Amino acid sequence: MMLQRKWWICGLLLLATTINYMDRVTLANAATRITTEFGLSEQQYGNLELGFGWAFAAGSLIFGLLADRVSVWWLYPVVLLGWSGAGWASGGVDSVESLLVCRVLLGVFEAGHWPCALKTTFALLNPAERTMGNSVLQSGASVGAVLTPPLMLWLMTEEISTWRYAFQVVGAVGLVWIVAWFALVRREDVAVGGAPGKRQVGSVWPILKSARFWAVALVIFGAQTCWHLFRVWLPKFLQQGRGYSEEMALGFSSVYYIATDVGCLLAGMLSLWLVKRGMTAHVSKRRVYLVCCVFTSLAVLVPWLPQGWLLLGVILLVGMGALGLFPCYYSFVQELSDEHVGKLTGILSMWVWAVTSPVHPLFGRMADQTKSYDLGMAFAGLVPWLGVVSLALLWRQPAKQS
DSSP states (O other): OOHHHHHHHHHHHHHHHHHHHHHHHHHHHTHHHHHHHHTOOHHHHHHHHHHHHHHHHHHHHHHHHHHTTSOHHHHHHHHHHHHHHHHHHHTTOOSHHHHHHHHHHHHHHHTTHHHHHHHHHHHHSOHHHHHHHHHHHHHHHHHHHHHHHHHHHHHTSTTTOOSHHHHHHHHHHHHHHHHHHHHHOOGGGGOOSSSTTTSOOOOSHHHHTSHHHHHHHHHHHHHHHHHHHHHHHHHHIIIIISOOOHHHHHHHHHHHHHHHHHHHHHHHHHHHHHHHTTOOHHHHHHHHHHHHHHHHGGGGGGGGOOSSHHHHHHHHHHHHHHHHHHHHHHHHHHHHOSSOHHHHHHHHHHHHHHHHTTHHHHHHHHHHHHSOOHHHHHHHHHTTHHHHHHHHHHOOSOSOOO
């Protein structure tokens, strides 16, 4: 495959992540209006994220298993069409129950993005390139989150005055991506080791019982908890916790996600630079993950900072570290096995969404009781250190050094 073409395909994966996150963060950006319209408490709002998260866990297992058995060349467009349809339907709901159903469907299909995307980068890139490729893939989360707030602001002006159109506009964009996928990607581009479902592969069970697998499981638990607590609650923290206006909060959200994108891409670039200086691919990822944890730890300053530029600057640095954790995690997963990338991605996603989704209603209950979001934000920034500890204790010898 031509060198440029494989990176063009990685760019297409970035766009898929962008659409994925635009569908996802519309709820957070409209959270204050939605909770007011439907009369929800903070805990009830957290339950919407709980439903999404548990559905994401189920979808992760389903599509993770499928990604290793069928060609992602057609599976990927199917899941994208599914989540785009669920996002479109969210704009027409007339009750919180209907919104919950849409969020559940969105979670199921959005989960299929990650096994398909990681199978694609695994097929396209060599081990030294994968952290950079995964950074490009993951950076779409920031792009989507950057684009959504100004879209929401425009659609929630006095002339239009609704949060509903954003769900429908973003849902329609998925159709364009599907056309681009079939135009750019060939079946052989995403084939790994022969035709899916026909080649002989070893059992996944020894991997699931290994110490390395559980090290990676704790890595993603820490990264996921930090990233998603800020994703879900940052707009509310800014508006209700620090008194910023809706316009200011959504405007800052775009800046925040630009910072996270920078952090994600810098993580990939730093990993490549360390490899070129003689460090193994595995060790370089561990070093980058550690640096990102230092940045997320700055969240402990949040409870002590009032409204102002210092608070916003700290949040930007936390965001840079939070998204930089993910390309490292994806590369750890790809180190576990050549044969079971889809399954392992799905199983790990199922695990982490199942155990971290209940954090949102708990966060909401704490906010209801204390009338503050501060302690939850500080906690979120420290959780990624669990990954550093687990790698030190459980990942003794990498499966591959390259």
